[in-house]
Amino acid sequence: MPAETPSGVQRIGSARLTARLTIEKVTKVFSDHPEQALPLLAAGASKDRVHSEVGAVVALNGISLSVPAGAVYMIMGLSGSGKSTLARCVNRLIEPTAGRILLDGEDVLAASPQRLRELRRTRMSMVFQHFALLPHKSVVENVAFGLKLRGTPAAERRRKAEEFLAIVGLEQWAGYRPSSLSGGMRQRVGLARAFSTQPKVLLLDEPFAQIDALTRGVIQDELVRMWTASRNTVFMVTHDVDEAILLSDRIALMTSGPEARLAEIVDVKIPRPRTRAELIDDPEYLRLRAHILHFLMEVGRRAPVQDDIAASTGRRATLRG
Numbered sequence: 001m002p003a004e005t006p007s008g009v010q011r012i013g014s015a016r017l018t019a020r021l022t023i024e025k026v027t028k029v030f031s032d033h034p035e036q037a038l039p040l041l042a043a044g045a046s047k048d049r050v051h052s053e054v055g056a057v058v059a060l061n062g063i064s065l066s067v068p069a070g071a072v073y074m075i076m077g078l079s080g081s082g083k084s085t086l087a088r089c090v091n092r093l094i095e096p097t098a099g100r101i102l103l104d105g106e107d108v109l110a111a112s113p114q115r116l117r118e119l120r121r122t123r124m125s126m127v128f129q130h131f132a133l134l135p136h137k138s139v140v141e142n143v144a145f146g147l148k149l150r151g152t153p154a155a156e157r158r159r160k161a162e163e164f165l166a167i168v169g170l171e172q173w174a175g176y177r178p179s180s181l182s183g184g185m186r187q188r189v190g191l192a193r194a195f196s197t198q199p200k201v202l203l204l205d206e207p208f209a210q211i212d213a214l215t216r217g218v219i220q221d222e223l224v225r226m227w228t229a230s231r232n233t234v235f236m237v238t239h240d241v242d243e244a245i246l247l248s249d250r251i252a253l254m255t256s257g258p259e260a261r262l263a264e265i266v267d268v269k270i271p272r273p274r275t276r277a278e279l280i281d282d283p284e285y286l287r288l289r290a291h292i293l294h295f296l297m298e299v300g301r302r303a304p305v306q307d308d309i310a311a312s313t314g315r316r317a318t319l320r321g
Contacts, residue, residue: 019069020071020103023064023101026063027063028082028096029056029057030056031054037050037056037097047061060089063082067235070233071234071249072236073250074236074238074244075236075237075252077299078300081260083239085260086260087203087237091119091203092111103119103201106119124201125194125195125202126204127204128207129210131186131189132190135179137177139175140158142189144160146194161174164192164196167222168188168192168222168226169188169222170188184215184218184219201232202232202235204234204236217276220247224247245285245289251265251266251292253266256300270285
């Protein structure tokens with residue numbers, strides 16, 4: 001575990017970093033009366049006992065972690081481990097049942113509806129697996145949409161939208177509708193839209209899962225370029241081992257759900273910039289990869305989740321690109 005002090009100052013290697021996002025004992029219970037499960041969980045009841053006694057499904061149980069400002073932080077686990085649920089708890093697309101989520105010390109869960117809308121407009125952005133573009137708007141209008149919600153003047157938001165489209169190599173597609181773009185291009189539009197608002201925290205929920213391996217590598221590189229220029233805090237969900245090591249400073253490993261728990265936090269100490277060609281023979285990369293795969297195998301012994309492990313293992317070949 002990385003060292004942390006009571007003041008929230010952490011270390012990654014020799015660097016001292018202040019926490020941007022703090023998740024404290026977050027629990028999510030799916031039920032019409034989720035509060036009935038909390039005393040049982042506090043007493044150490046298993047998910048099966050909670051389900052049998054009150055009919056509730058425990059998705060997350062007591063998750064705590066701290067994301068340093070400017071870091072790329074990965075949440076990793078097999079299907080059903082609660083990764084996406086946790087990411088959506090951060091911006092309250094899913095309401096946690098218990099716990100606290102602090103953004104620069106402000107409790108997001110205590111925010112009023114008006115304040116929550118303001119936080120989503122100005123402090124947090126999210127990129128989903130399935131693009132979530134507005135089909136009736138042009139590409140440049142999609143990128144500018146968050147700036148429009150923020151009240152940015154039309155000329156300025158157009159300029160910023162075109163700037164970020166250029167970063168992802170899509171400036172010539174500015175006037176087209178999303179239906180004219182490939183899946184990889186649409187996801188690049190989503191990244192441009194997210195970065196254009198310069199959020200304090202960028203939430204990425206398996207944003208490359210629907211994209212072929214070669215296109216995934218190109219967009220990963222674009223993500224790194226935008227992060228290097230902005231130093232936004234990135235909180236990203238993945239089940240791809242190679243992607244996690246390539247992109248992140250720290251990886252949180254979660255057990256399989258229901259009742260997912262945080263099992264381990266791994267620091268990625270490989271110096272930046274990182275390239276796939278260099279990583280493939282890097283001893284630290286090989287050590288981390290073996291360690292994470294062993295963890296996934298241990299927590300994913302049921303046959304249905306072995307496909308995730310095999311897919312992640314097979315994607316190692318993409319690092320040679």
